[in-house]
Amino acid sequence: LHWLGLPPEERPQLVLLYFSEPDGTAHRNGPDDPSVAATVTELDALLGRLLDGIEASPVAEHVHVLITSDHGMAPVPPDHVIYLDDYADLDGVRVIGNATQAFLYFDGAEERLWSTHDALSERLEHARVFLREETPPGWHYDRDHRIGDLVVAADPGWIVARREGRPWSGGGMHGWDPAVRDMHGIFLAAGPDLVPGVELPAFENIHVYPLVARLLDLESPPAIDGRIEAVDTVLATPARR
Template sequence: MYAENHGLIGNYFFDPKFNEVYQLRDRSKVEDARFYGGEPIWVTAEKQGLRTASYFWVGTEAPIGDQQPSIWKRYDHDFPFEARIDSVIKWFRMPEQIRPRLVMLYFHEPDGAGHRYGPKSSETQIMVESMDSLLGSILTKIKYLDIYPDLNVVVTSDHGMAQTSFKRQIPLKKYIDMEYIKMEGSGPYSFLSSASINKLEDAYNTLRKIPHLTVYLKNDIPDRWHFKNHYRIKDLLVLADEGWTVVETDHGPLSYMSKGTHGYDNSLRSMHAIFLAQGPAFKINYSASVIKNIDIYPLIAHILKLESFPGIDGRLENVQGLLKQ
């Protein structure tokens, strides 16, 4: 689903109905089903009698629709990658009556390296090669499973990464009076709101003149982003050009700042994610044009012979060409 429909508009946001802040580092919020709209694929599967399992997949720690995967793990950032893989292999060796039909496995790399060192750094290159080897390990180990001939594997991500620098900051406090402006988030974009319409209008009129910055009133946010029709999205969206960073105050060269990030215009090549698939359901040696992540839900639902949740935004016909049948 699009962000304006499922409601997770960022890793940090204020919910005016709950009068609470959601942030990824707060476990109580991550595990609070109230923040999640729509229906994830594992909930759809469990409701229709198919067991699922998750190793750190985002959202599975919350009982969305009073439902969680049959097997799930509370996130542990430092838990070894190989140990996660070994657990997944064990799940696939379970007796058929309790074996999960859908297993989701998450790794935080190379995202972590991309943020820390930048996507073009040698350190990130090394991490990408390491994760490529890890994928090779997965593909090797699953070949020894009895269910291997029936196993479909999908590799994907939710974003790309762009190079940033402390030399390319846009400190809003340099241009507008932040005393009456509430700023939500920083990085490629930020939301601004205020109890004073006049203060907000002044901020809008000033910031729209700033280089490397685009400012949208909520109703003017481009429809193609599907990022405005939700009550959690605030009055102004401030979006930086690729590689630039929106901050409240200037971060000097001695302050820590991410050297890579994501959240820019999703039409940029640097924001595109990976998608690989293999298995009996998929064509062999087939390359597709760009696909949308929202279409992965109906793709998986089709393979598992599930009836899709009616509120999804994805469409099977958009990715039907990936399949043998």
């Protein structure tokens, strides 16, 4: 807030603020735990102080405030773990996972890849198995060499793991398909160049960048993925189509 009172030549045009919560609490206890609601209440109070300070500042009528999150969260009970070792022989297979998905690398061992693919596809419940080139287009995995030869994607509310890993005692997780509603984040915005009361349909966070650029009177680079047209109904002067 002190920055807003600086002389124009020293005052920043863009200020970013990040809260690490309620992500940590929701991971530990699950998103429906009362501790998460308590954490959100604390954050709401902090945001209230920030907004009150902006309103009292000498540049209040020129300030835009955007509040967003990068993902949602869903609960995962202790018994909703799929241990891949129980369904296929993974000795010598490199497995890298982030709980909701596991990447399996076979380093050119084609026969081993297909036998593992068939074993997992036939036996797994609460998860899907994809060849890298057959993953859903929205994931943008098919042309990325860093992605595993096989991708095992757990259903929402389930995670995948190895037996040798750390035991799962329950909690919250994210990383499932972004189309799943529980994975959706939030987006709230207000300011002099924004139309109050507009409700946007769900959109990808990549479109926040060109919106911020527009509010700063900057041109977005043409090669970025985000498009102002996806969110321009919030603008008092929408982008030309």
